[in-house]
Each structure stands twice: as structure tokens, then as C-alpha cells.
Amino acid sequence: MNALGHVLEHYVLLSSLIFSIGALGFLVRRNTLVQLMSIELMLNAVNLALVAYNRVHGDNMDGQMFAFFIIAIAAAEAAVGLAILLSLYRLRSTVNSDEADTLRH
Amino acid sequence: MSAGSLFFAVCGLVCLVGALFTVLAQNPIRGAMGLLATILGIAGLFMELHAQFLAAIQLIVYAGAVIVLFVFVIMLLGPDAGSAGPGKARASRWFGGGLAALLSGAALYLVGAHSTGATVFLPARPEHGTVEAVGGMLFGKGLVPFELATALLIVAVVGAIAVARSQNKKKSVEKPEGETRRMFVGPLHPRDAGHPIEKEPAK
Numbered sequence: 001m002n003a004l005g006h007v008l009e010h011y012v013l014l015s016s017l018i019f020s021i022g023a024l025g026f027l028v029r030r031n032t033l034v035q036l037m038s039i040e041l042m043l044n045a046v047n048l049a050l051v052a053y054n055r056v057h058g059d060n061m062d063g064q065m066f067a068f069f070i071i072a073i074a075a076a077e078a079a080v081g082l083a084i085l086l087s088l089y090r091l092r093s094t095v096n097s098d099e100a101d102t103l104r105h
Numbered sequence: 106m107s108a109g110s111l112f113f114a115v116c117g118l119v120c121l122v123g124a125l126f127t128v129l130a131q132n133p134i135r136g137a138m139g140l141l142a143t144i145l146g147i148a149g150l151f152m153e154l155h156a157q158f159l160a161a162i163q164l165i166v167y168a169g170a171v172i173v174l175f176v177f178v179i180m181l182l183g184p185d186a187g188s189a190g191p192g193k194a195r196a197s198r199w200f201g202g203g204l205a206a207l208l209s210g211a212a213l214y215l216v217g218a219h220s221t222g223a224t225v226f227l228p229a230r231p232e233h234g235t236v237e238a239v240g241g242m243l244f245g246k247g248l249v250p251f252e253l254a255t256a257l258l259i260v261a262v263v264g265a266i267a268v269a270r271s272q273n274k275k276k277s278v279e280k281p282e283g284e285t286r287r288m289f290v291g292p293l294h295p296r297d298a299g300h301p302i303e304k305e306p307a308k
Contacts, residue, residue, distance in 0.1 A: 005113025008224035020209030025128030027201040076261035083269035
């Protein structure tokens with residue numbers, strides 16, 4: 001048994017746990033706010049995995065650069081997603097994502 | 106148990122509890138606080154992984170900007186933010202949830218049980234993950250994606266403003282009919298010069 005936190009597999013396991021929680025939350029919850037927060041959870045889990053793998057390869061920092069760009073894109077995604085949510089709320093007076101079904105009818 | 110192991114255990118526990126809180130909370134404010142806990146825990150793990158620059162960026166961008174944006178929107182929606190109500194597409198929801206749970210369980214089993222031995226971290230170089238090293242790389246071989254990311258952020262901000270702007274601005278500008286607004290308070294014609302217009306009393 002290796003020391004906790006000094007082995008790559010511990011980080012990857014934690015990252016996949018957080019990603020699974022985020023994916024389940026996105027698919028099961030119908031509150032658009034909670035769904036956007038679940039997307040943020042998944043992006044954070046991927047960042048953790050990238051940085052952990054980068055720690056093994058000490059001679060370059062490509063993983064940290066990727067994580068940096070993921071953080072930038074996550075910020076843009078949150079802004080646009082919340083704007084769409086506000087637009088949906090003006091249209092339907094609810095944040096339930098089941099109500100966004102205009103294209104179906 | 107060494108200090109590093111204890112730090113990993115605390116941060117990992119904070120991450121997991123925060124993630125569960127985010128997904129399970131009925132009140133979105135509590136969900137946002139759970140997401141904040143997860144982000145703080147991941148920032149701590151970044152410190153443990155010799156990624157000081159990313160830990161700082163994580164705190165500034167996520168805890169400082171994204172969470173505040175979420176909380177602003179929750180405050181703007183008021184009590185409606187929590188009322189998701191019973192969903193219509195119940196079957197597809199549970200089908201999707203079950204499929205995701207199955208796949209997540211399979212992935213966790215593979216990661217947990219079938220890994221080919223432990224990959225122990227070697228001591229890192231002192232400049233690994235510092236602001237100088239990551240910044241030099243961002244402005245070296247990552248310059249083109251960096252500039253593209255700035256363009257993406259500008260487009261996202263302009264798009265968010267365009268989508269979220271309220272459409273009924275014209276109605277508030279229109280005046281009720283039959284009431285002209287007097288812009289000039291003096292006499293409009295020389296013949297009126299003898300009878301000065303009474304000024305409206307100041308409100």
C-alpha cells in the first residue's frame with residue numbers, strides 16, 4: 001500500500017468519481033442551474049486528471065497548459081449557459097429543462 | 106500518515122462531499138456552495154501536484170468569477186430558481202441516469218481494480234508549475250491557442266450580453282399618447298412675451 005496522495009492512481013480515481021457524480025447529476029436533474037453546475041464539476045474532474053498525469057512527466061508542462069485552456073473555456077461556457085438560462089426563464093418562467101421543447105411541436 | 110497524505114485525504118473528501126452536495130441539493134444556493142467546496146478542494150490538490158499557477162487561476166476564475174456568476178443568477182431568479190417540479194420525460198431521464206451509472210461503475214472498476222501497479226510520483230523539478238515556467242510556455246509554443254482563447258472569450262461575452270438582454274426595452278421608452286412634452290419653458294412666440302408662462306412648481 002502506497003502513501004495516500006503520492007500515487008497517480010489515487011488522483012485518477014478521485015477524478016473519475018467526481019466526473020461520474022457530475023455526469024449523473026447532469027442526466028438526472030432537471031433544474032438547468034444544477035445541470036450547468038454538473039458540467040463545471042465534470043470540467044474540474046478532467047482538469048484534475050490532466051494535472052495529475054502531468055505530474056508524472058516532470059520534464060514538460062503540456063498538461064497544465066491544457067488545464068489552463070479548459071479553465072478559460074469553462075468560464076466562457078458558464079457565461080453563455082447562464083445567459084441562455086435567463087432567456088429560457090423569460091420565455092417560460094421556469095428553469096426546468098423539460099420545458100425547453102419548442103422544437104418538438 | 107505524512108502531512109501530504111493527510112492534505113490529500115482532506116482535499117479529496119471536501120471535493121467528494123461538495124460534488125454530492127452540488128448534485129443532490131434541492132436549493133441551488135446550497136448546490137453553488139457545494140461546487141465552491143469542490144473547487145477549493147481541487148485547488149488544494151493542484152498545490153499538492155506542484156501546479157501553483159493553476160491553483161491560483163482556479164481560485165481566481167472559478168471561486169472568484171464563475172461561482173459569483175451562478176449566485177447572481179440564482180439571486181436574480183429568486184424563489185423560482187429551485188422549483189424544477191416533476192419532470193415530464195421521466196423514463197428517458199432514468200434510462201440516461203442508469204446508463205451513466207453503469208458506465209461510471211465500469212470505469213471506476215477498471216481504474217480501481219485493474220491498474221497495472223502504482224505509479225509513484227518522483228520528486229518534481231523546482232520550477233515545475235511555477236508562474237514563470239507555465240507563463241513562458243503559454244507565450245512560447247502555446248501562443249496561437251492563447252490568442253484564440255482571448256478571441257473566444259470576447260465572442261462569448263458579447264454573445265452572452267446579446268442573448269440575455271431584455272427585449273421589452275422599447276415599451277418603457279414610449280410615452281402615453283396625448284401628452285406632449287414641453288422641452289422649452291420660455292415664450293414660444295413674441296406675442297406671448299407679455300404673459301410669461303407660469304413655471305411648474307418644483308417637486
